[in-house]
Amino acid sequence: MDELSAVDSPALFLFLFLLPGFLGLLVYGFLVQGEPQDKFDRLVTAFALSLVASLIVSYLVGYPIVPGPAVTATTSFSVILKTMIGRSLLDTSIVAVLIAGSLAWLNNHGKIYNILNYLKISYKTSNSDVWQDVFYRHRAFWLQLEFRDGRKLVGWPKYFSATGKARELFLADATWYLTDESGVESTLDVDGPGIYIVDMTLVTGIEILK
DSSP, X not given: OHHHHGGGHHHHHHXXXXXXXXXXXXXXXXXXXXXXXXXXXXXXXXXXXXHHHHXXXXXXXXXXXXXXXXXXXXXXXXXXXXXXXXXXXXXXXXXXHHHHHHHHHHHHTTHHHHHHHHTTSOOOOSSSSHHHHXXXXXXXXXXXXXXXXXXXXXXXXXXXXXXXXSOOEEEEEEEEEEEOTTXXXXXXXXXXXXXXXXXXXXXXXXXXXX
């Protein structure tokens, strides 16, 4: 087994070294709001999480950043598994997950870009477009949608597109505000859980209500 697997030992070592970063990346992707990263960004993030977590564990616990003997093509499977799993893999994975969760929280609440905006280093926000800024930052408010034909719809934004590309919205406890030809306004409650807005091109404005 070891003789057959020795040629893959460097690849196994690299996988185990990056495993904490990929676990952290999985947590980050699950928690963070907005568009997902592309493949290259995910790989860089996983490597950065593994490296930072390894440095922290090395400083706090005293484990070497790269535990065990030097890995070569002749290093056996069992030696790599023993040195990586038995030394710092668990600690590094926990630290990487904690870092990723903290970064996701900071991103979701705009803390990082708030600091950069305050220092006038950047005027960007943590979200990719205005759609995300509006709906993520004002989740505790009712909305009033104005349509091209003059109709208005008031409701609670229970669900909305996460990335902003689809531009879809579900309003719960929704009520239509209709105006007839004589200018008389009437209301019509939606009979059901809410209304799903499929085509946002029919909407001319969205008001955030107090």
